Amino acid sequence: MAYSRLRRLLAFDRQIRRDGTQSPVFLHRRDRRFALDCQDRNETPSVDRWLVHLERVGRMGGKDSHQSRLAASAPEQTLIKWRRLLATFALFGVIFGIVAMAGLLYYEGGQRINLTVLLAFAALQSLLALITIVQSTVNWQPWRPVLRRLGLGGRESPLKPLMPALMARVAHTGGVCFGLAGVATLLVLVVIQDLAFGWSTTLSTSAEGYHQLLGTIAWPWQHLWPTAVPDLALVDATRFFRAEASSGEADPELWGQWWPFAVMVWLVYVVMPRLAGLVLAQLQLHLRARRALASHPGMVALEYRMETPTVDTGNQHHDALDSPDEQTAAQCQALPDSQILIYWAGADDPELPDSLSAGHLLTESAGGQRSLADDEQAIERCNDLLAKQAKPAVTLVTRAWEPPIAELKDFIEAARNHWPKKTRIALLPFTSGATQLNSLQQLGQWLRFVDRLNDEQVCVSQPDLRSPESRAYEPKPEGLK
């Protein structure tokens, strides 16, 4: 029972340590899922169930992995060490019990077995049991370095707060074995030998006084086993002095009548305190193991993870690597000497500077708030003028910060189908004021747009803000003439 609690605590601690390498988000998802599964089955999500669940899902298809076996065996290893320590104490308890009792009852036929020594020894055992009980209750651990050397009391061990109770249990087990082996030895010797008990003391005490003391000692079993309570006559008859040559006055049978009292003294004052200590240690172990598990930092976190719903904000989809190619080979070209200016989607607001807008024979608007029919009419009107020109060219002004959309593409394609084939179309992405801050980035999207159109007659031009007069005297670039 106690071992199952310890095993649970050790296994839990082990699992929490293993979880330390996992991300908190994963742990939350895992444990919340477990809690929800328990809820579906109308079960309380206990630590035992949690551990069993993790062990089951950790087996990976029914086969125990080496890792999981190691993980499962680690708590067992610690408990085995404690079991071995317990067995060692029990064994030594038995041996010492036999030896001690044999020593106490050593009788070669001459001297009596002094009951006073037996009583003193039993009192000492009671005192030792009491010290062990107090020690485990106040958490005093004088043997901690020894345990650490044996690998039982590591600083990080979850059993650390249980050490006093564990050690007390070991000590009391040894004590119980000692006591029982003593009683057994006493009974065997009673059967196979004629033990001659007597009492002796240097102190000047009367038989009445001694009888009163023995009566007090025998109080616990006076009703249970009256024969084991010595009467005054026996006490009076069995006093001996070592200086006496012989004590032949007393009936030899009387010397042997003490054994029930001796057995009961041993049982009540040696075995019983140890048994009581063992029960108390076991109880302490239960309580402390439960408290240690409840106050384990991992338990608080686990309960929180089980109770709190997992929130998935929808971040599974990844397409950041699927971004469009922002490279382009297209270059800005000089503005052609066009006589037609078309403002696309409200590009006439803000107005173009005079250096760009002046000197054009025809100014049109298309896109944006204009209807598709308006666009077609504008294309027709431009066509009339372009048909008369030797070097037809159109300047299409756009808002540089607005992205080029498919409607503009449709417009350019429709215009190219209507206008003379050699008509050059110069896209003029125009910026003004603060929007110029992003002009380079904005220009890039227009260059890529023209690149995608794959039409040699369409290009992107940067605004030339010089006056028309100064432009008139400027030598024309090759290809635009």
Place this chain on the structure above:
Amino acid sequence: MAEAPVFAVVGHPNKGKSSIVATLSQNDAIAIALEPGTTRKRQAYPLSVDGHRVYTLVDTPGFQRPRRVLEWLEAHSVSVSDRAETVKAFVTQFQDDTRFADECELLAPLTEGAGVIYVVDGSIPYSPQHEAEMTILRWTGRPSLALINSIGPDDYSDTWQRALGQFFQVVRRFDAVRAPFEQHLSLLKTFGQLEPEWEAPLNEATRYLSEQRHQRRRESATLIANTLEGMMSFREQRTLTVQQVTEMSDQALADQLRDQWYKHQRKKEEHLRIAIERLYQHNRVQRQEAELVWHSEHDLFSENSRAAWGVDRRYLATAGFGAGAVSGVGIDAATLGHSLGTGALIGGLIGAAGSYYYGDRLALPVLKIGVLKNGIRTASFGPVQDSQFGYVVLGRAINHWWHISQRNHAGRELLDLAPADDHWMESLDRRSRQTIHQVFDQCRKKRPLDDKTRQTFRDAIDAAMTEFDHWRLNQP
């Protein structure tokens, strides 16, 4: 159970639709680029609580041929009552037509019952040129909200707000890159106000998101506390054989140990950074470059770092007194109070004196080279004996946490971890100071921490995080 609300984020290309979705869905892996056509397919981003959808955001491509779509709709509609049906018919008719692929992608969720979140860029001047697309959206008959997102430095929000008010039920301003978390929640609550039955799920979502944020903060404090404990108590050890001893001088051994020690500490710090970033779902933070710059100018172990993140001698003395006094109380307890508090006083004075004395020394970790014994020699470096080291690591970690917790998932800029120019920790409450100092002392003395101390240490780190948050928010 009512179906979870769906919100389609629509608009002209390049107005920050994906940024809005990235921030609200806490997804930094959504492609965001100033290039029309970056989003080609609609993509759903559901917010789920325990696997149940609470609401879904749908990122959509921008309008490409709005006038052509509107012309078709007008040509096929007889009255106002059939407009929504006409939009649906348009999607049905053109869903396989490449010319209207983008329009079908963005209109499809609206015909299936999604709410409209129309996004415009408030940093560029208002233009009535987009009225065709706004009209199409109005034709869908779906509850609608307009968001003014500001991509550039200019602000034309007022004009936009007035104009959008004519087309949309609600108009809100929201900076996808810079809006604080409280504004995310407020925006989601506004989504819920578009339809009465959407209010409850959106309120539920904001509650869970708020709890999740608190939880992340607690977990960050735990991560920082655990890392600090590990770094402050770390000792680099090496066992050498006779041959190795003869081949290597003491100086070379010391240098190697020191290098390994520094390397380990930097690795631990890097792990902490990554863990906190993952916690806040920042998986693509460009910190590599920032970290290199950070390390070259403000190296963890440099005097500059100490000046930026360390604490002054007065702080150390105060914290040291508190920590020493706590230790001294043990003496008073042992004497059952007969020492009349002398233990606490003496302990406090010793702690304060020690901290003051060592406060301006960047003491190196202890280097110990053992004697040759049984053909084996052991050498160790660490733990660090200077509490300032802990304060430097703590300051840097909290600074990083703060930047990550404040960073929106639409942000793509380099994470700039500028060092603090003020000793913000000095306004931390006395109890937290003492706890931090005491833990640092215990770690450097290689004394293990018990669970209770660990818990109070985590609480103290949490308090320091709160203090840093206040300090940052009150920065001019």
